[in-house]
Amino acid sequence: MKLMPVYSFLQGDLSKIEKALEEAVQSRSSLIEESSLHLLQAGGKRIRPVFVLLSGHFGKFNSDMMKNAAVALEMIHMASLVHDDVIDEANVRRGSPTIKAKWDNRVAMYVGDYMFARSLDIYTLFENPLAHKILANTMVELVVGEIKQIEDKYRFDQHLRDYFRRIKRKTALLIAASCQIGAIIANVDQEIHRKLYRFGYYVGMAYQITDDILDFTGTEEQLGKPAGGDLLQGNITLPVLLAIKDKDFRSKLEKVHEGMDKSELNDIISHIHNTGSIEKSWEISNQYLQKALKVLEELPKNKANKALRNIALYIGKRDH
Amino acid sequence: MKLMPVYSFLQGDLSKIEKALEEAVQSRSSLIEESSLHLLQAGGKRIRPVFVLLSGHFGKFNSDMMKNAAVALEMIHMASLVHDDVIDEANVRRGSPTIKAKWDNRVAMYVGDYMFARSLDIYTLFENPLAHKILANTMVELVVGEIKQIEDKYRFDQHLRDYFRRIKRKTALLIAASCQIGAIIANVDQEIHRKLYRFGYYVGMAYQITDDILDFTGTEEQLGKPAGGDLLQGNITLPVLLAIKDKDFRSKLEKVHEGMDKSELNDIISHIHNTGSIEKSWEISNQYLQKALKVLEELPKNKANKALRNIALYIGKRDH
Numbered sequence: 001m002k003l004m005p006v007y008s009f010l011q012g013d014l015s016k017i018e019k020a021l022e023e024a025v026q027s028r029s030s031l032i033e034e035s036s037l038h039l040l041q042a043g044g045k046r047i048r049p050v051f052v053l054l055s056g057h058f059g060k061f062n063s064d065m066m067k068n069a070a071v072a073l074e075m076i077h078m079a080s081l082v083h084d085d086v087i088d089e090a091n092v093r094r095g096s097p098t099i100k101a102k103w104d105n106r107v108a109m110y111v112g113d114y115m116f117a118r119s120l121d122i123y124t125l126f127e128n129p130l131a132h133k134i135l136a137n138t139m140v141e142l143v144v145g146e147i148k149q150i151e152d153k154y155r156f157d158q159h160l161r162d163y164f165r166r167i168k169r170k171t172a173l174l175i176a177a178s179c180q181i182g183a184i185i186a187n188v189d190q191e192i193h194r195k196l197y198r199f200g201y202y203v204g205m206a207y208q209i210t211d212d213i214l215d216f217t218g219t220e221e222q223l224g225k226p227a228g229g230d231l232l233q234g235n236i237t238l239p240v241l242l243a244i245k246d247k248d249f250r251s252k253l254e255k256v257h258e259g260m261d262k263s264e265l266n267d268i269i270s271h272i273h274n275t276g277s278i279e280k281s282w283e284i285s286n287q288y289l290q291k292a293l294k295v296l297e298e299l300p301k302n303k304a305n306k307a308l309r310n311i312a313l314y315i316g317k318r319d320h
Numbered sequence: 321m322k323l324m325p326v327y328s329f330l331q332g333d334l335s336k337i338e339k340a341l342e343e344a345v346q347s348r349s350s351l352i353e354e355s356s357l358h359l360l361q362a363g364g365k366r367i368r369p370v371f372v373l374l375s376g377h378f379g380k381f382n383s384d385m386m387k388n389a390a391v392a393l394e395m396i397h398m399a400s401l402v403h404d405d406v407i408d409e410a411n412v413r414r415g416s417p418t419i420k421a422k423w424d425n426r427v428a429m430y431v432g433d434y435m436f437a438r439s440l441d442i443y444t445l446f447e448n449p450l451a452h453k454i455l456a457n458t459m460v461e462l463v464v465g466e467i468k469q470i471e472d473k474y475r476f477d478q479h480l481r482d483y484f485r486r487i488k489r490k491t492a493l494l495i496a497a498s499c500q501i502g503a504i505i506a507n508v509d510q511e512i513h514r515k516l517y518r519f520g521y522y523v524g525m526a527y528q529i530t531d532d533i534l535d536f537t538g539t540e541e542q543l544g545k546p547a548g549g550d551l552l553q554g555n556i557t558l559p560v561l562l563a564i565k566d567k568d569f570r571s572k573l574e575k576v577h578e579g580m581d582k583s584e585l586n587d588i589i590s591h592i593h594n595t596g597s598i599e600k601s602w603e604i605s606n607q608y609l610q611k612a613l614k615v616l617e618e619l620p621k622n623k624a625n626k627a628l629r630n631i632a633l634y635i636g637k638r639d640h
Contacts, residue, residue: 029467083429109403109429110467116436117459124453132452133444139437147349147430 006310009303010053013063013070017049020071024118035099035111039078042096047207048073050311051175052182055196057304059186069126069185072119072135073178079115080142080174082108092225131181138177145169153234156253160241164205167212172204195295199308202292206315209285212237213278214318216269228265231256238284242277249275289316326630329623330373333383333390337369340391344438355419355431359398362416367527368393370631371495372502375516377624379506389446389505392439392455393498399435400462400494402428412545451501458497465489473554476573480561484525487532492524515615519628522612526635529605532557533598534638536589548585551576558604562597569595609636 025036049070056066082099086108091101099108116139123135148166152158179200183193214223215230216239223229230237234256243249249271256268272278292312299305345356369390376386402419406428411421419428436459443455468486472478499520503513534543535550536559543549550557554576563569569591576588592598612632619625 027464029464029471031471032464032467083433086426086429105425106406106470107467109406110463110470112433113403113436114460114463114467116433117456117463120440120456121460124449124456127449129444129447136437136440136444140434140441143430143434143437144347144349144352147352147427147434150426150430151349151351 006314007050007054007307010050010307013053013067014046014049016063016067017046017070017074020067021074024071024075024122025115027114031103031107032111032114035103035107036115038096038102039082039099039111044074044078046074047311048077048175048178051178051200051308054304054308054311055179055182055193055200056186057302058183058192058196058300059188061186065126065185066182068122069131069181070178072122073174073181075115075119075122076135076139076142077174079112079119080146082112082115084146086112126185128184131184134177134181134184138173141169141173145173149235152236154236154256156236156244156250158236158241160238163236163238163241167205167208168201171208171211172201175204175207176200192299195299199292199295199299202288202295203312203315206285206288206292206312209238209281209288210315210318213239213281213285216272217278228269231268232258232260232265234258238281239272239277242280243272243275246271246275286316289313326634327370327374327627330370330627333373333387334366334369336383336387337366337390337394340387341394344391344395344442345435347434351423351427352431352434355423355427356435358416358422359402359419359431364394364398366394367631368397368495368498371498371520371628374624374627374631375499375502375513375520376506377622378503378512378516378620379508381506385446385505386502388442389451389501390498392442393494393501395435395439395442396455396459396462397494399432399439400466402432402435404466406432446505448504451504454497454501454504458493461489461493465493469555472556474556474576476556476564476570478556478561480558483556483558483561487525487528488521491528491531492521495524495527496520512619515619519612519615519619522608522615523632523635526605526608526612526632529558529601529608530635530638533559533601533605536592537598548589551588552578552580552585554578558601559592559597562600563592563595566591566595606636609633 021040022037025033025040027033027036052070052073053066056062056069085098085101086105091098099111123132126132145166145168148162149170152162152166176197177200180193180197183196188196212230215237216227218227220226226232231240240253244253249268252268252271255264289312293309296305296309296312341360342357345353345360347353347356372390372393373386376382376389405418405421406425411418419431443452446452465486465488468482469490472482472486496517497520500513500517503516508516532550535557536547538547540546546552551560560573564573569588572588572591575584609632613629616625616629616632
């Protein structure tokens with residue numbers, strides 16, 4: 001994701017955040033430190049820190065405080081990734097072996113727990129009770145989203161609203177919280193931090209829908225994992241749900257199982273393309289982005305606003 | 321653990337806590353709710369809630385606030401148990417199947433995460449930043465303790481201080497935090513809540529040492545799992561470390577592995593008994609209890625103090 005030109009004025013802060021992330025995982029346990037550093041060094045888009053910083057620019061921007069908020073939110077995200085990889089039996093993420101592949105599931109579980117706990121530890125630096133409340137609530141919803149994803153696996157009779165609720169919990173709320181908490185810590189008025197929350201929510205929904213589309217349109221090289229991987233694991237995403245009305249397709253889908261043949265999977269992926277549900281998914285993603293852009297119009301015009309706008313526009317176009 | 325007569329005046333609050341625990345795990349996910357209720361209904365000694373409540377009696381006791389603190393701390397404890405069972409490949413706890421056995425490892429991981437997150441959610445009700453700081457720090461140490469336990473498995477060359485540090489993190493700190501946070505929420509002076517922390521720390525150390533002794537002296541019926549289970553999993557506890565100086569015993573120990581023969585294990589257990597290291601372990605546990613009792617002498621004399629004293633005395637005698 002080549003986002004840098006959009007927010008080059010954040011470069012200094014983002015470098016500090018990278019360093020702070022490395023410091024945050026320092027531990028008296030070499031197992032924690034090595035495995036966490038491995039995860040950090042695999043990179044990532046750091047979009048949550050970017051949203052924290054940009055939202056902070058709507059208020060009184062204190063570099064150190066913003067850094068701490070960004071580090072804590074990114075660590076919650078990383079913790080959920082580590083735990084996700086255990087669930088998904090994933091051995092590769094972003095082209096690198098996952099913690100559970102390089103060490104084992106037990107290490108992955110505790111490294112995730114460690115990151116959760118460390119992020120709380122950093123959070124105690126903030127005195128604003130609303131920031132704490134939002135964070136705790138987001139974490140609860142995040143976990144419920146993960147469990148719902150397990151419950152809803154291979155359930156081909158689910159509704160679109162089940163999907164939207166799931167991605168709200170799994171992705172959109174943490175991005176919304178990043179925007180809102182960044183603003184709260186910069187002491188902005190309630191009216192503004194609530195708008196930034198809404199912006200984050202819409203962008204987060206579009207972001208996850210895009211991810212779910214790319215799982216069917218991306219190449220293995222772009223994705224860092226084979227295409228169709230979500231479906232193979234039983235995760236029913238928007239393109240599948242939109243294509244499911246076709247009875248023929250439905251009966252094909254019911255044969256989906258983890259060890260299925262690659263050519264059968266490719267057949268299903270082609271079918272999804274043929275129904276036009278990829279285009280419909282892009283449309284829905286775009287509707288969320290339009291709502292996000294509309295919120296920005298109601299916010300003060302500044303360089304952060306412009307950067308948020310560019311990020312939203314970028315998400316509508318990204319290919320990996 | 322028949323502790324009730326010791327703190328019968330807490331009965332009303334403990335019933336409320338039991339109900340609040342059930343309410344706290346209510347969720348829009350039936351999977352979370354069922355598995356969490358299964359865990360709750362398996363029972364438990366609820367010693368952390370008891371310590372929260374008793375410590376609260378040294379200050380201004382607000383029943384609702386104390387209940388919330390007790391529920392949050394018990395849920396952190398339960399979350400760590402659920403994650404422990406994944407690590408330990410445990411299928412039975414307190415005579416009931418574990419969540420990982422009844423559902424699977426993935427459910428156990430997220431139910432643990434859910435309990436962590438819900439406990440934070442409850443914690444946001446408290447405005448005292450010190451309570452938050454202590455809780456976050458305790459959670460970090462708890463996880464480091466768990467990972468150290470993995471790192472130190474089957475390491476027969478470890479020192480006693482490795483063991484003491486590990487049980488401090490794994491057990492004593494959360495009990496110390498229960499005592500201190502209960503007191504902080506009841507607005508007691510710093511001098512008193514620090515003493516209650518120290519009391520909790522000493523009692524927690526004795527409690528874990530007792531647990532580790534009972535693993536070698538208890539029957540399968542008392543323990544709810546086979547004797548020697550810790551050693552079988554490679555966890556090196558105090559009785560083993562005290563017996564390890566014997567070279568003959570050391571060479572036997574190095575043959576310990578997960579699938580080992582029951583009669584070989586029983587041979588090792590007999591050897592531990594013969595070295596007198598069980599008695600030495602009780603002595604060390606007793607030294608911690610004496611320190612705990614000494615702290616109580618420096619605290620105001622009231623019914624809570626008396627109850628804490630009785631609990632400490634009980635721990636020195638418990639057989640399951």
